[in-house]
Amino acid sequence: MAEAEVATSVAGSGTGAEAAGGPSELRVTADNDTCVTSSLCVFRLPQVFDQDEEGRVVVLDSRPPAELTRELLRARRGCPTRSIHVEGPGVPPASTD
Numbered sequence: 001m002a003e004a005e006v007a008t009s010v011a012g013s014g015t016g017a018e019a020a021g022g023p024s025e026l027r028v029t030a031d032n033d034t035c036v037t038s039s040l041c042v043f044r045l046p047q048v049f050d051q052d053e054e055g056r057v058v059v060l061d062s063r064p065p066a067e068l069t070r071e072l073l074r075a076r077r078g079c080p081t082r083s084i085h086v087e088g089p090g091v092p093p094a095s096t097d
């Protein structure tokens with residue numbers, strides 16, 4: 001299984017957790033072995049997800065700010081192959097989606 005996780009936060013860039021003033025407690029990963037390139041997650045959260053040259057999911061920000069939790073859970077629920085994984089405080093298990 002290949003977990004696609006590419007953190008693009010650059011020191012001083014002001015993106016993701018740094019912009020919120022502290023480290024994010026969310027952790028986002030995606031399984032690009034099961035991704036079927038539907039683009040739904042990219043459409044919903046382009047600041048967190050992108051696609052590689054084959055259309056498979058790439059996680060741009062594995063530690064997004066907590067205010068994106070609701071949209072992340074929608075993206076997880078909307079993924080047709082359940083390839084998106086979100087962990088963190090208050091995040092219900094995927095089995096409840």
Ligand code: SF4
Binds near residue numbers: 035038042080
């Ligand atoms: S929604 Fe799921 S299947 Fe579609 S691009 Fe994202 S990870 Fe891949």
